[in-house]
Amino acid sequence: MLARAATLAVAAGRAAGALERLARAAALTPSDPAALVALAAACVRAGAIEGALDASRRLLSVGPGRAEIDALVVAARLHLARREAREARAFFEAARRLDPAHAALPDLGLEVDAAVADGWLSSPGALRAIDVFALAGVARDASDPAALVRSVLDGLAGAAPAAEAPSLVAAGRTAAERLQAVDAAPLLRALADAAAQVAAHLADPSDLAALEPHATSVDARAALAQRLGQVLRGAGQGGAAARALARAGVVRRDAATLRAAIELAVRAEAWDDAASVVREALEVVGDGPARAHLVARAAAIAAKQRA
Numbered sequence: 001m002l003a004r005a006a007t008l009a010v011a012a013g014r015a016a017g018a019l020e021r022l023a024r025a026a027a028l029t030p031s032d033p034a035a036l037v038a039l040a041a042a043c044v045r046a047g048a049i050e051g052a053l054d055a056s057r058r059l060l061s062v063g064p065g066r067a068e069i070d071a072l073v074v075a076a077r078l079h080l081a082r083r084e085a086r087e088a089r090a091f092f093e094a095a096r097r098l099d100p101a102h103a104a105l106p107d108l109g110l111e112v113d114a115a116v117a118d119g120w121l122s123s124p125g126a127l128r129a130i131d132v133f134a135l136a137g138v139a140r141d142a143s144d145p146a147a148l149v150r151s152v153l154d155g156l157a158g159a160a161p162a163a164e165a166p167s168l169v170a171a172g173r174t175a176a177e178r179l180q181a182v183d184a185a186p187l188l189r190a191l192a193d194a195a196a197q198v199a200a201h202l203a204d205p206s207d208l209a210a211l212e213p214h215a216t217s218v219d220a221r222a223a224l225a226q227r228l229g230q231v232l233r234g235a236g237q238g239g240a241a242a243r244a245l246a247r248a249g250v251v252r253r254d255a256a257t258l259r260a261a262i263e264l265a266v267r268a269e270a271w272d273d274a275a276s277v278v279r280e281a282l283e284v285v286g287d288g289p290a291r292a293h294l295v296a297r298a299a300a301i302a303a304k305q306r307a
Contacts, residue, residue, distance in 0.1 A: 023039060032062075040052045040056050088111075146183060250284055258277065262297060272305065282295070
């Protein structure tokens with residue numbers, strides 16, 4: 001209902017606040033293709049092209065169905081208009097896999113082929129990423145998920161542009177989660193470590209949260225947790241952001257990061273989260289003035305919880 005009301009508001013010319021409501025609806029149901037299609041379409045009508053393309057990339061990562069083909073075609077044309085042929089190719093391939101007979105695909109295919117032939121692609125890494133990027137849209141139907149994850153790892157380790165990292169990571173995670181646990185574990189560890197290297201470019205909290213526990217080094221786990229904290233903070237989720245930042249502090253045994261996590265939770269008035277972070281900090285900080293300060297903070301936060 002939230003998504004439907006916001007979509008109607010945008011269509012009626014009342015875009016103020018509507019896109020925010022649609023974004024919130026998509027965040028609440030991140031695996032719902034319909035919510036992402038509604039967000040992308042509303043962004044297009046409101047002239048927010050970057051928002052439309054971001055929603056479309058997320059649509060690829062969750063696996064669109066036949067009902068979303070028109071949205072894939074629109075995304076491909078938006079990328080062609082921006083002279084972004086590899087991204088256009090990804091959406092075109094995803095649409096073609098879902099319905100090769102779709103009426104828009106013959107002309108769109110010619111346009112994409114022409115864009116590629118015109119030399120808009122130059123990097124071997126980008127060419128490899130095309131295949132992975134396209135597979136991201138149909139990862140749930142991929143016949144060999146393990147091969148897809150390995151392709152993602154090759155793309156992240158190679159010359160694939162940093163802007164493609166979110167889609168590559170999302171594709172790899174989606175594919176790995178289709179495997180049996182014993183087969184998925186080593187691939188998830190490798191993917192988490194690779195994702196940590198490009199963490200600054202990742203913006204999907206579900207990907208970051210899912211991969212963080214699989215990272216094999218202190219630095220990799222802390223990088224994913226810290227980035228998750230940044231993304232959640234930007235989304236206005238101060239309490240959850242504080243918990244993620246606290247995990248980075250615990251892993252690194254960094255008192256400064258833990259203090260920052262406590263302050264973040266307090267500013268958000270997320271008292272349960274603040275109390276949880278203080279407890280984690282007390283496990284890291286030794287005896288002395290810093291510990292005494294934490295004990296005092298714990299008491300003050302407990303009073304807020306009771307209020």
